[in-house]
Amino acid sequence: MNTAKPIATALLETLHIEAVNSGACYGEWIAEPSGGELISYSPASGEPLARIRMAGAEDYETVMAHAVAAFAEWRMIPAPKRGEIVRELGNELRLHKQDLGALVSLEMGKILAEGLGEVQEMIDIADFAVGLSRQLYGLTMHSERPGHRMYEQWHPLGIVGVISAFNFPVAVWAWNAMIAAVCGDCVIWRPSSDTPLLAIAVQKIVNRVFDRHGLKGVFNLIIGPSRPVAETLVRDPRIPLVSFTGSTEVGRHVSEVVAHRLGHSILELGGNNGIVVMDDANPDLVLRAVLFGAVGTAGQRCTTTRRLFLQRGIAPRITEALVRAYGQVRIGHPLDEHTIMGPLINRRAVEDMVDGLRRVREQGGEILFGGNALEGCYVQPTLVRAHHDMPILKEEIFAPILYLVEFDTLDEAIHWHNDVPQGLSSAMFTTNLIAAETFLSHRGSDCGIANINIGTSGAEIGGAFGGEKDTGGGRESGSDAWKAYMRRQTNTMNWSTQLPLAQGIEFKL
Secondary structure, eight states: OOHHHHHHHHHHHTTTTEEEESSSSSSBBSSSSSEEEEEEEOTTTEEEEEEEEEOOHHHHHHHHHHHHHHHHHHHSSSSHHHHHHHHHHHHHHHTTTOOOOOOHHHHHHOOHHHHHHHHHHHHHHHHHHHHTTTTTOOOOOOSSTTTEEEEEEEEOOEEEEEEEEEETTHHHHHHHHHHHTTOOEEEEEOOOTTHHHHHHHHHHHHHHHHHHTTTEEEEEEEEEOIIIHHHHHHTTOOOSSEEEEEHHHHHHHHHHHHHHHOEEEEEEOOOOEEEEOTTTTTHHHHHHHHHHHHHHGOOOSOOOOEEEETTTTTTHHHHHHHHHHHHHOOOOTTTTTOOOOOOSSSHHHHHHHHHHHHHHHHHTTTEEEOOEEEEEOOOOOOEEETTTTTTTGGSSSSSSEEEEEEESSSSHHHHHHHSSESSSSSEEEEEEHHHHHHHHHHSOOOOSSSESSSSOOOOOSEHHHHHHHTTOOOOOSSSGGGGGEEEEEEEEEEESSSOOOOOGOOOOO
C-alpha cells in the first residue's frame, strides 16, 4: 500500500508523536530517560515509525514517587467526582477515535475496523466506569450481638501496575485503568515493546484531561525492557496489585514473585479456545463465527478460535465451506479497507507459525488450506484436519492456525474440548436445548467464558473477562471485577452501652 508512509506521518503528527519520544511520564514527561533506545516498526511494511528513549531504574523511581504522592490526593476525591474525570477521558478518546484506531492498525497490524473497535472498547469501559463510580457497594450484615451494626466497605487499594501485551495494545490498559481510577487507585503502565507509540499517544490524551484538573501522577507510563523496568514493577512492594497480560510462562513468574511479597495479581494468560458444532447447528452462524474467531487479528487474540470440533454429520459441509471462505480472505495492509487479515506482529511470530506447522505435519495433521509464510510478516490463514490426541493441540501457537477435529457424541466432544491446559473462551453451536445447557453446566465447558451460538471472540465489557487453569484465573472489565482493585474492610459499630462478646462468650474479671 504505497500511501502507508504519508498516512503514518499524518497520524503521528495528529497524535503529537515525535521522531524521538520519551518513554517515561508521570503527567510530565521525563526529558532524557536513561534506558536506551527503542525503535517502533510497522509490521505491515517493516518501516520504522519513531524512536523512544526508554526508562531506566532511576526513571522508574521518579515515576513511582509521583504515583505514591498522587494516590494520597486521588483517593480522597469522592468516587463520583473521579468518575466525572473518567467521563472526560472517554469523551477525549471519542474525539481521537479515528486517529488512534488507525495507529493501532499501523503499529500493531490489525485491520482498521478492529483498530477502531479496540478504541471503542476503551470508550465503552470508560462509560462503564463512570456508572460504577456511584455503585461501589458494600454489604450490611446482622450482628449476633445486641446494639451492634455490622457492615463492609471498600477502600482504594493503592498503585496498580499494568503490564499489557501487543495484541490489544490499548484496550487492556483501559480495562484496568478506568476501573482502577474510579476505585481511587493510581496506575503505572508498562506496555509491550512492540507497541510503544500507542501507549505514548494514550498518555498524551490522558495528560490533557488530568491537566485540566491540576492532577498529575494518577495515570503513569514507563516504557522499558523487562529488566530492570518490568521486573522492578513486579517486585515492588508499593504496588499491591499487578495486572499482567501475556504468556503462561511469564505469567507463572509474575504470579510467584507477586505472591512471594504477598501482593495480588490479575493474570490474563494463554487461550486455546474451542468451538463445538453439533449436527443441528445453523451452518451460516458457524461459518461467520469461526471465520471471525480464527482469522481476526491474524490469529493473535487470546480468544482466537484454535480448535473446531465438528460432529460427523455436519463436518463435511462446514469443512468445505471453510476451505472456500479461507480462499477468499484478502491479506494485505491493515489500513486498506478491503483487507480482511493483516500481518503478524514480527518475524519471530512468523517463524513460530512455520515451526508449529512443521510439527503439525510430523504428528499426522493434514493441511487443508494455507500453511505458507508470505513476504515480510504476512502469512496464510491455515486449516488443519487434526486428530484429538495430537500433542500440538494442547499448545497455543499465536497465529491463524485452526484445527478441525471430528467427533461422534457430545460427551466425547466436551472431554476433548476440556483436555487442554488452557481455559479462557469456548462456544457451542446447536439448536438443542439439552446440548446447550449441558455445555454450560458443571460437566460442560471448563472455561471462564462459555457461549452458545456465538464464537469465542468479541467479549463485551459488561461481563468479567478471564479464564481458568493456565489462563491464570484473572478477571478484568465488567461485572464485579472492580473488587480486585479495592480492599475490603469489615466494620462493627457498637451503639449500646454494653460490650457483649461474640458467640455468647463471657469473660469475667
